[in-house]
Amino acid sequence: MACATTHKTSTTVQGPGVCCAALSTSGLTPAVGVRVAAVNSKGACIVCEIKASTSKKHPGALVFKRGLNHVIGSQVSCASASGGCCALVGA
Numbered sequence: 001m002a003c004a005t006t007h008k009t010s011t012t013v014q015g016p017g018v019c020c021a022a023l024s025t026s027g028l029t030p031a032v033g034v035r036v037a038a039v040n041s042k043g044a045c046i047v048c049e050i051k052a053s054t055s056k057k058h059p060g061a062l063v064f065k066r067g068l069n070h071v072i073g074s075q076v077s078c079a080s081a082s083g084g085c086c087a088l089v090g091a
Helices: 020-027
Strands: 006-008 012-014 035-039 045-052 062-066
Touching: 020 035, 020 045, 020 062
Parallel strands: none
Antiparallel strands: 006 012, 035 045, 045 062
16 A cells, blocks of 8 residues: 555645655554654644545545544644645555
8 A cells, every 4th residue: 555646735736745754754554543643734743544435436445534633542642633634545
C-alpha cells in the first residue's frame, strides 16, 4: 500500500498530503486504526487516523480522516483540532 501521488487542496496538486507524508515518515504499516501526528499548512498539529471508507464508490478502502486529538490509550495526540484527509492507494 502506498500514498496517492496527488492530493486536493482547492485544486489537485502533486505530492502526498500531510497525512500521507506523516505516515511515510513514521514507518508504520497502513491499517484501520493507525494514528499519526502531522502539521497542517497553518503549522498546527493534527491527528490523522486511518479508517475504512464508507463511500459507495470505494467501500472499505483505507482513507485518512481527522482523528480525535486525545484518545485514551493512544500515544498520538495534539492540542489542535484542524486538519484534512487523503486517500491511500492499494499496491
